Amino acid sequence: MKTLINKVNREIPSYIEGYGEVKPYAGPFATAPCGERSSVKLSCSKPGDSKLVASIREALEKCQIKDGMTISFHHHLRNGDYVLNMVMDEIAKMGIKNLNLVASSLTKAHEPLIEHIRNGVVTGINTSGLRGEIAKEISKNNILGKPVVFRTHGGRGRAIEAGELKIDIAFIAAPACDPMGNMNGCEGKSAFGAMGYPMVDAEYADKVVAITDNLVEFPLQKISIPMIYTDYVVVVDSIGDPEQIATGATRITKNPQELLIAENAAKVLIASGAIKNGFSFQAGSGGSSLAVCRFLKEYMKENEIKGSFVSGGATGYLVELLEEGYFNAILDTQSFDGVAAASVAKNANHLEMSSSMYANPHNKSCVAHQLDVMILSATEIDEDYNINSLTGSTGMIMGAVGGAPDTAAGAKLTLVVAPTMRKRIPIITDKVTNVVTPGETVDILVTERGICVNPNRKDLQEALDNAGIKTKTIGELRKDVEHLTGTPEKTEFGDTIVGVIEYRDGTVIDVIRQAK
Amino acid sequence: MAIRRSRRTMMFAPANNPKMLVTAHLYGPDCVLFDLEDAVKYSEKDAARDLLAEALKVVDYGDTEIFARINPLYTEFGKDDVKTLVPAGLRNMRLAMTETPEQIKELDELLTEIEKENGIEVGSCKIQASIETPKAVMNVFDIVKASPRIVSVSFGAEDYTRCLGATRTKEGTEIFMARNMVSMAASIAGIDAIDTVWSDLADVEGFKNEIKSSMNLGFAGKSCIHPSQIKIIHDVFTPSKEEIEKSLRIVEAAAAADISRGGVITVDGKMVDIPVISKAERVVRLAKAAGVIK
Numbered sequence: 001m002k003t004l005i006n007k008v009n010r011e012i013p014s015y016i017e018g019y020g021e022v023k024p025y026a027g028p029f030a031t032a033p034c035g036e037r038s039s040v041k042l043s044c045s046k047p048g049d050s051k052l053v054a055s056i057r058e059a060l061e062k063c064q065i066k067d068g069m070t071i072s073f074h075h076h077l078r079n080g081d082y083v084l085n086m087v088m089d090e091i092a093k094m095g096i097k098n099l100n101l102v103a104s105s106l107t108k109a110h111e112p113l114i115e116h117i118r119n120g121v122v123t124g125i126n127t128s129g130l131r132g133e134i135a136k137e138i139s140k141n142n143i144l145g146k147p148v149v150f151r152t153h154g155g156r157g158r159a160i161e162a163g164e165l166k167i168d169i170a171f172i173a174a175p176a177c178d179p180m181g182n183m184n185g186c187e188g189k190s191a192f193g194a195m196g197y198p199m200v201d202a203e204y205a206d207k208v209v210a211i212t213d214n215l216v217e218f219p220l221q222k223i224s225i226p227m228i229y230t231d232y233v234v235v236v237d238s239i240g241d242p243e244q245i246a247t248g249a250t251r252i253t254k255n256p257q258e259l260l261i262a263e264n265a266a267k268v269l270i271a272s273g274a275i276k277n278g279f280s281f282q283a284g285s286g287g288s289s290l291a292v293c294r295f296l297k298e299y300m301k302e303n304e305i306k307g308s309f310v311s312g313g314a315t316g317y318l319v320e321l322l323e324e325g326y327f328n329a330i331l332d333t334q335s336f337d338g339v340a341a342a343s344v345a346k347n348a349n350h351l352e353m354s355s356s357m358y359a360n361p362h363n364k365s366c367v368a369h370q371l372d373v374m375i376l377s378a379t380e381i382d383e384d385y386n387i388n389s390l391t392g393s394t395g396m397i398m399g400a401v402g403g404a405p406d407t408a409a410g411a412k413l414t415l416v417v418a419p420t421m422r423k424r425i426p427i428i429t430d431k432v433t434n435v436v437t438p439g440e441t442v443d444i445l446v447t448e449r450g451i452c453v454n455p456n457r458k459d460l461q462e463a464l465d466n467a468g469i470k471t472k473t474i475g476e477l478r479k480d481v482e483h484l485t486g487t488p489e490k491t492e493f494g495d496t497i498v499g500v501i502e503y504r505d506g507t508v509i510d511v512i513r514q515a516k
Numbered sequence: 517m518a519i520r521r522s523r524r525t526m527m528f529a530p531a532n533n534p535k536m537l538v539t540a541h542l543y544g545p546d547c548v549l550f551d552l553e554d555a556v557k558y559s560e561k562d563a564a565r566d567l568l569a570e571a572l573k574v575v576d577y578g579d580t581e582i583f584a585r586i587n588p589l590y591t592e593f594g595k596d597d598v599k600t601l602v603p604a605g606l607r608n609m610r611l612a613m614t615e616t617p618e619q620i621k622e623l624d625e626l627l628t629e630i631e632k633e634n635g636i637e638v639g640s641c642k643i644q645a646s647i648e649t650p651k652a653v654m655n656v657f658d659i660v661k662a663s664p665r666i667v668s669v670s671f672g673a674e675d676y677t678r679c680l681g682a683t684r685t686k687e688g689t690e691i692f693m694a695r696n697m698v699s700m701a702a703s704i705a706g707i708d709a710i711d712t713v714w715s716d717l718a719d720v721e722g723f724k725n726e727i728k729s730s731m732n733l734g735f736a737g738k739s740c741i742h743p744s745q746i747k748i749i750h751d752v753f754t755p756s757k758e759e760i761e762k763s764l765r766i767v768e769a770a771a772a773a774d775i776s777r778g779g780v781i782t783v784d785g786k787m788v789d790i791p792v793i794s795k796a797e798r799v800v801r802l803a804k805a806a807g808v809i810k
């Protein structure tokens with residue numbers, strides 16, 4: 001088998017069965033795009049045509065679904081999503097096989113997929129993340145029989161636009177929809193907020209089916225996805241369980257360790273000089289990430305600093321910062337709680353953006369490239385600052401790629417917050433199980449036990465030294481932690497490849513092998 | 517003058533919690549107090565002691581002063597706590613439920629024996645007497661003088677009010693006299709007094725008021741039960757900029773004039789004598805502990 005070694009020193013076959021030829025990762029901006037934007041089959045509608053159909057079955061029949069097609073879903077309803085399972089069950093009943101599933105992410109709500117994989121209904125999966133039983137069955141038992149393709153949020157948008165992922169039918173869960181298929185995600189009993197992922201699907205899929213539990217009169221007043229893309233509208237009782245979609249606000253952690261890490265991270269950011277008028281910022285919804293915002297807010301208040309925008313997954317706390325005037329705008333691709341979802345509906349400065357506008361590197365510009373500061377989390381980080389957020393040290397798939405590689409590459413300062421150990425397993429290792437975000441795009445690691453600066457960032461090291469912030473090399477920190485935990489044994493893997501991790505530009509940064 | 521350690525915060529951490537054994541000091545308390553007494557069930561006493569012994573051998577606690585709250589020697593656990601933990605590296609122990617000077621003397625003798633057996637400098641292990649009952653409060657002046665190993669004395673209000681049959685209030689009137697006696701005894705012995713815990717984590721304002729009252733009564737620090745309380749205590753114990761500047765001027769003037777044997781000097785037009793200098797030195801020490809000055 002011919003293999004190649006990519007820029008993060010991973011040895012990968014040059015051809016992967018079930019995936020194809022491998023373009024090796026060559027650096028964050030080393031691989032230029034080629035070709036043209038994908039096109040969509042033309043169709044038309046005449047005055048008086050109705051898009052309303054009686055059932056998902058009827059929509060599937062009208063879309064002429066057949067074996068081997070590629071269908072897409074989005075995961076804004078997260079653990080409360082009913083749509084993917086409803087559609088897949090109907091497809092299975094129709095006897096359709098061999099489908100390629102393009103999901104923006106898969107959650108534990110989608111575990112019925114296991115049966116559809118076993119029965120041959122689904123034979124290909126493209127996603128950003130995989131957790132729970134599906135992940136276990138794929139990592140351990142390779143039930144799919146070919147690799148899952150993992151893409152970043154920006155990489156998904158790019159692959160669809162570039163025609164690498166040609167979607168035949170896109171299914172879009174719409175919390176508010178009118179009979180012509182104008183949709184938004186922020187009104188109705190199942191409101192989840194921004195509709196960043198299906199915006200791209202709608203534009204590039206040959207057929208688009210809106211599935212709603214809130215049919216409103218034409219015209220819907222706030223339109224996130226316009227009717228020009230929609231073929232059919234199906235009304236169902238419920239598209240999801242609101243209890244598990246977005247309840248209340250994502251709260252700032254009370255966990256003292258996460259708060260300690262966040263406080264350290266805020267000190268680092270302040271010392272770096274990045275927190276100044278007009279700065280832009282992205283933090284995830286994780287405990288420490290969100291808590292960093294609280295500490296930064298105190299500093300911004302004391303020093304009368306006003307930021308430009310915050311982006312990424314929006315939370316109630318970011319909405320608070322917007323409403324209190326600390327930032328001019330939120331650019332939102334996926335709202336993480338009910339407060340953020342409601343804010344999309346009412347606040348003109350809370351802007352929805354597609355995942356392509358968010359992070360596609362082959363756009364004429366994307367938001368990820370406008371960021372000053374990005375805060376990430378990690379399941380593992382190695383001495384080259386490579387980050388794994390997808391697989392555990394046991395080799396099992398248990399997380400997501402998300403937008404981390406996109407924003408790490410784009411932001412001027414990328415900071416990783418993580419505890420040094422989880423359940424006595426150290427997160428710093430000599431070599432991460434899988435590289436998801438390359439170390440050359442990561443600037444600093446902040447933990448409860450020490451702060452480490454990537455040696456590439458001498459300017460940052462100097463700024464922290466000048467501010468009297470103590471740092472360690474990542475090797476020293478690793479030794480400190482292993483002194484407490486011991487050196488963990490490495491997981492053994494077989495040769496079978498169960499996952500391909502694409503970098504945002506479509507090159508392959510790593511592969512996931514079957515865990516023994 | 518010997519440099520006294522700052523003991524503004526003494527954070528409780530149960531010794532049977534492995535995670536706390538390796539993380540408690542990271543939250544920045546001046547002292548961590550690993551608890552082998554009330555926080556640990558009888559069935560876990562041995563395990564907690566062994567875990568703490570191993571932690572003392574391998575964890576680098578840096579500048580944080582490590583104490584253990586050992587069980588009273590009259591229980592079946594107390595002596596084993598000392599015999600196991602001192603050879604493992606423990607040098608500071610809070611003796612729970614101290615009521616008499618004899619109990620301190622008994623611990624002192626046990627420590628001397630263990631130090632000798634293990635080649636540890638005799639006298640290097642220190643004691644904090646824990647005053648938690650009305651009887652202990654009445655004996656506190658004798659307790660603090662019972663051994664040269666005593667570096668501090670703590671007051672525990674929960675057991676004290678339980679013995680009295682009193683209800684704890686936020687105003688603390690029921691413990692006012694006891695706290696006064698403990699802090700006075702500490703002052704006479706030239707050691708630190710550490711005040712009782714505040715258990716209502718949600719009532720930050722009440723907590724701040726209690727810390728202020730502790731400071732006014734002469735306590736050098738406060739026991740605490742959660743990392744979130746550390747910064748609040750340190751903030752209250754941090755002198756204001758004006759206080760620090762004034763105190764620095766007094767300390768500098770005193771050093772230049774050498775009035776260690778008495779006398780007065782003038783600073784900012786005011787008479788300054790030994791007690792004022794001593795107060796200024798305390799302010800400077802607190803400011804240094806807070807990292808405000810070097």
